[in-house]
Amino acid sequence: MVIAVAMDSREGDPLPWIDAAKPTYPTLIDREHRLAELYGIVNVPQAVWIDEAGRIVRPAEPAGAYEGFRQMNRATREMPEDVARRTAQAKALYLDAIRDWARNGARSPHAFTAEQARAHLPAVTEDAATAQAMFRLAQFLLRLGERDVAERWIREASRLHPDSWCIWRQGAGVTELGLAAQPDFWARVDGLGAKRYYAPVDMPGMP
């Protein structure tokens, strides 16, 4: 079954999306980014596969997301055709893999062995752990109405854990669509250079 978790700290932000999707599965709201603490999640969409016994089959990884958005025309939001095709391909491949696992369980080629799963665990630094604690403090202070102080803590958290787009984008100003896609976002993405926005996914055929 699917459990979808909105890494959304601002009250009410995820609701219009959930209402529109009318999901048949649990949709949970993670205001403190608890899953980031526990599973090393740094971006969305990232997924974890968990079997019937509660064991991690595939640790946190980008869920069918593709780097191609970086080649999007930022004014028109259009993507080159070959990029759009690979974007769709990445998503379809990942969905097929999930279905294969749902049907075949541990026999699925996409289900990691214990050794493979351990080899794919996210790297967690002590700075990242401290950053998540700062993020949690910031969210609590926001609830108390201490906005300026909270924003300073989120900036510090992001400085300590620069790989976390969850922290940065949660703290960023938003566009008219509610997306953290202001010029600051694109500058930060461009600043990655050759580094990936979405970590590579170990799945045959994944672009």
Next chain:
Amino acid sequence: MVTVLTESGEYALAEAEASTTALWCPAREADTATGWVAKPEGLCRGAVCVPLPAGREREFVDGGRINLAALWRHLGQPAVRSERGHVWVLSASARERKAALASLEAPDFTLPDPSGRMHRLSDYRGKKVFLVTWASW
């Protein structure tokens, strides 16, 4: 009064006293919020006991109170305090997070759905779970 956010939740500790470097909590409050208690062997949580550094015991335990900030520093775990000291986050270290993940047991969590109903990951044992994150941003 100090609010302390720990792995098990949020606690309004009426009798806790915070300074820039210390968080002194009465034994009962420390136990409730963190599970740590003072014993002759040192400070203990469940089956784990940590001996106090010789000559520095009073930095950690004093007259029925425990200095949780000193303990967290000693254990190398993140302790973050607000500037005013009225809110503290006492978190787990990266080492602990990594060890938990290395066991491959999916860490349990409890989160609300839009109606406010709480869901625990472990409620869904017996089914494959595709746990996926997204965000409005």
